[in-house]
Amino acid sequence: MDVQTSLPASDRLAAALAALRDRFGQRMSLSLALRQQHANTTCYLPNEPPDAVVFATSTADVQDAVRICAAHAVPIIPYGVGTSLEGHLNAPQGGVSIDLSGMNRVLAVNAEDLDCVVEPGVTRKQLNEFIRQQGLFFPIDPGADASIGGMAATRASGTNAVRYGTMRDNVAALKVVTANGDLITTGSRAKKSSAGYDLTRLFVGSEGTLGIITEVTLRLHGLPEAIMAAVCPFPTIAAACDTVIAVVQSGLPIARIELLDEVQVRASNAYAKLDLAEVPTLFLEFHGTDRAVQEQIERFVEIATEFGGAAPQWASKPEDRSRLWQARHDAYWSALPLRPGAKIIATDVCVPISRLAECVTETKRDIEEMGLIAPIVGHVGDGNFHTSVMIMTEDAAEMAVLKRYMTRLIDRAQAMGGTCTGEHGVGQGKRRYLEAEHGAGAIAVMRSIKQALDPQDIMNPGKVLPPR
Known part of the structure; x- marks a missing residue:
């Protein structure tokens, strides 16, 4: 060429x-x-x-x-x-x-093999509507109705990740257009393979910097026989997080376990017309057979009670569950009235589950000491949480506080053996934190891969890799 x-x-x-x-x-x-x-x-x-x-x-x-x-x-x-x-x-x-x-077709559903093939523009809601009648669902739920291609490119996860994993675990193969216009296939529909380099994992999370995904083969799951959702209030953030740690360490196969701090609960009550106690609260969901779900519920209640959790409010009807999870997914919109005129700056980190309570508690202390309004929500079952900082972006002093807060948050997570981003990705916003997390040697390897696959640096330049 x-x-x-x-x-x-x-x-x-x-x-x-x-x-x-x-x-x-x-x-x-x-x-x-x-x-x-x-x-x-x-x-x-x-x-x-x-x-x-x-x-x-x-x-x-x-x-x-x-x-x-x-x-x-x-x-x-x-x-x-x-x-x-x-x-x-x-x-x-x-x-x-x-x-x-516009590339939004479901190309194939292989119900017997629990997989499907889709174009990148298919959204997660569109896919689940398409496969529901076959008793299947795709579990990755980042909240927004994101496209499957974008979810693969950013290695998305969401509320179900604690049980079903992230996009890394649920993408079997890709078709990718490389920087010279060639089309490559990165894998097959087989459940496992030891043939060659794992190119699928290379492109999942590459954020468009190595190629453009044009087809995705996904793992699917059978719809659970029984689903039960609940909300459980706690006296403190630490008590809620300690409950999460105990639940995960006990091996309880919970499907969703989400944290909302008291600020977010107050916002969600007003926006979604809920009547939850305005204290740190866990949103939960259990999947399985009727008997298995009941056993999971009983074990959760035992654990939560040990840490001061109040009696959960249960939701078994689909419409009641949908109302609860819609309130969780609407956290961004519900927070906007907390400070009219401010812009929400959302950020996330992820830490080993054993450090979750400590990290969230220290972050909460920073928010209060810096005088910020920043509701906390999180996919805490895998140690990932988000803060939505309300900032007047035209105010230089406020932006300086925001940057100090975000640096402290990320430094804390990395010092605890965690990451600067659990699921939002790097993009432009977190490039400067990457070398502290991976080291200069790993960054050099990443640069070598980028140079090999995109020698002109035309594929989404200025993203992921830190500035030289």
């Missing part, structure tokens, strides 16, 4: 846009409003729009768009539905956003 690197960047971009217009016609747009919608819109980072948006409807479309951009050394930014939280979609060097939302 001839790469026109001798030309000025503006000439290369113009040539690429002309070629894209010839290939895609009205499916290529230069509209400023549309370009801004395809950049970061969900965090404090500035909106850095691409130069154009291309709407792909097939793998061939993606390959052609990549080949055109590669021939002119123009950056490429994959786009799903725009729910990522760390500036993954920004175009700091300009370039072309490839919108994959």
Whole structure:
């Protein structure tokens, strides 16, 4: 492939846009409003729009768009539905956003093998609606109705991860368009394999920096015979977290165990019209046979009582469970009225489960001492929790406090053997924390992989790897 690197960047971009217009016609747009919608819109980072948006409807479309951009050394930014939280979609060097939302077909469901094949634009809700009649479900639930391709690219997880794992555990294989426009397959539908390098795990979590996912083979699960949800209030954050630790260490196969601090419970009560006690609260869900669920419930109540938990409120009807979990998923929207006019800056960390209570308690102390409004929610069954900091982003003093708070939070998590992000990903926002977590040697290996697969650095540049 001839790469026109001798030309000025503006000439290369113009040539690429002309070629894209010839290939895609009205499916290529230069509209400023549309370009801004395809950049970061969900965090404090500035909106850095691409130069154009291309709407792909097939793998061939993606390959052609990549080949055109590669021939002119123009950056490429994959786009799903725009729910990522760390500036993954920004175009700091300009370039072309490839919108994959039109690639939204379920290609195959293999009920006997508990797997399916989907295009990247299929959303998790769409998939579960499609497979429910076959008695199946896909468990990864990050809250937002994210696209499967985006969930794979950011290694998403969510409320069910404590039992069913993350995208890393539930993606069997991928088809990926690489930086030169070639299409590769990273695995098969087999339950296990020891054939060659694990390319699937390489691309899951790569955030579009190594290639563009155009097909995903997913593991599925059978719908449980019985499901029971509950909320359980606690006198303190520490008591709730200690209960979570004991539940996990006891081997109780709980499906969901989520923490809401008293600030978030107050916000959720007002927004979702709940009447929960405004104290630290665990949201729970149990899956299994009727007998197994009952046994799980009895064991949980024993553990919770040891740590001062009050009697849980139970929800067995689907509509009651949905109301509870919708309130949990609406945590972002319910927090907005806590400080009108402020923007929510959401961040997350994850620590070993044995350090959870300590990490959350110290974080809560920081929030209070810094005078912040920052509700805490978390997928605490796997040590992952989030804070939603309410900030006037135009106020330099407040932004300085935010940055100090986030640095303390991440330093604390990493010092406890944890990570700067359990599921939001790195994007632009957390690049500077990566070397402290992995070490210079590991970062050098990552750079070598990036150079090998994307020598022109056109695949979502400025993301994941820390600045040199």
